[in-house]
Amino acid sequence: MSDDKGARTANIFDVARLAGVSHQTVSRVLNDLPNVRPATRARVEQAIAQLRYSPSPAARALVTRRTRTIGLVAPGVADYGPTSIAMHFAIAARAERYNVETVSTLDADPAAVRSAVEGLLRQRVDAIVLIVVDIGVLEVVRSLDLSIPVVAAAASQRRSPHLVSIDQYRGARSAVRHLAELGHTRILHLAGPQRAPDAIERIRGWRDELAAHRLEAVEPASGDWSAASGHDLGLRLPVEAGTAVFVANDHMAIGLLSALRERGLRVPDDVSVVGFDDVPEAGFLYPPLTTVRQDFAALGELIMRKVLIAIEEPESATEDTPLPTHLIVRQSTAAPR
Structure with a gap:
């Protein structure tokens, strides 16, 4: 990278990394604020000069x-x-x-x-x-x-x-892919609220992964993220239409597990279930829940x-x-x- 390009692209975080300080320290030096040791100030000024860094005038105007x-x-x-x-x-x-x-x-x-x-x-x-x-x-x-x-x-x-x-979309695809690779060919979906961006992306991922495996998509039912809605939907779920269920979140999956037990169905013997979120309780359910973890x-x-x-x-x-x-x-x- 040439010096000219560096001068165009350097930002306050680049200066901080080069000087070995936080970006807040760089900001204090730029605005001539106190509580910066002379040696640290000199190191920041050297990094500024080396990178030919020029702070945003708009950002500086906002400081005070x-x-x-x-x-x-x-x-x-x-x-x-x-x-x-x-x-x-x-x-x-x-x-x-x-x-x-x-x-x-x-x-x-x-x-x-x-x-x-x-x-x-x-x-x-x-x-x-x-x-x-x-x-x-x-x-x-x-x-x-x-x-x-x-x-x-x-x-x-x-x-x-x-x-x-x-990445809700790829997370959903990974859940459905896991079920397809186990051999499931009818994978149902319990979706979240219809206007929720996360739910929309998870439905999109479910549909696209089914299409990638040339599997049919049965129209999903929508809950409200709660265990109660998962339980209610689970009592009416047409499990005869599928051997696996991808659930939009873990709390709905918890409700589904309860409903399936009430119906005399065993997980995973009769129906496999995957959730989404990896809530703290997920590993302690019966059976422990396969799920998609978010950081x-x-x-x-x-x-x-x-x-x-x-x-x-x-x-x-x-x-x-x-x-x-x-x-x-x-x-x-x-x-x-």
């Missing part, structure tokens, strides 16, 4: 107005995924010495989210993070024209520098990194590949009899 507070708009539900994302993002923010002001929206509709965003703006937050559980909110994200950065955690086929996600800690860190880039170096924002999932094989799946 920052509150070091990030607004988080989270759904007012106890679902494992959104709750885990919110928790791990808060941990990542604290590690970067930012406070998090959380607003829970009881309604997932776009109007409620827009109202929550407006409330956070009045509190002069430095950035806003949205945990998206309704596809309509994605359009809100795209329509917002704010003076501060907005980062959304949302599964979507569309890529954006301001969207981060775990919510890594997602929380990625969200925070996107926020920092958007604040410090908005010109450096790039699209990210969704984080991978991991199939965890336990005793709820086996080859069909």
Whole structure:
């Protein structure tokens, strides 16, 4: 790489890596703030000179107005995924010495989210993070024209520098592939809410993996992520139409396991079951649940990194590949009899 190219592409994180310090220290040096040791300041200045780094004028203009507070708009539900994302993002923010002001929206509709965003703006937050559980909110994200950065955690086929996600689509495909490779040819699906981005991507992955194996897709039934909905659907599930079920999340799978027992069906002897999330209880069910694990800690860190880039170096924002999932094989799946 030539020096000219380095000058065009270097950002505050490159300077921090070269100097062996945090990006916050680089920011303090750039803004001539106290509490930086002379030797550290000299090392940062040398790295700046070596990389010919020029900070964003817009970012520098914002420095004196920052509150070091990030607004988080989270759904007012106890679902494992959104709750885990919110928790791990808060941990990542604290590690970067930012406070998090959380607003829970009881309604997932776009109007409620827009109202929550407006409330956070009045509190002069430095950035806003949205945990998206309704596809309509994605359009809100795209329509917002704010003076501060907005980062959304949302599964979507569309890529954006301001969207981060775990790869729900490939996670679903890995679950269905596991069942197909065991020899199952009729694989049913219990889906999540119809407007939930995660559920939509998991359905898409289920359909595409079935098509890859030339297997028929029976129209899925939709639950609401709860064990109760999984149990209700499980009592009516046409198991005669299939020997395996891919369930949109683990809590619905827990309800399904109970319903299948009530119907006198054994897992995995009669029906194999795969969940999604790898909740802490998944390995202690009877039988232990095969499921797709999501790394919510890594997602929380990625969200925070996107926020920092958007604040410090908005010109450096790039699209990210969704984080991978991991199939965890336990005793709820086996080859069909």
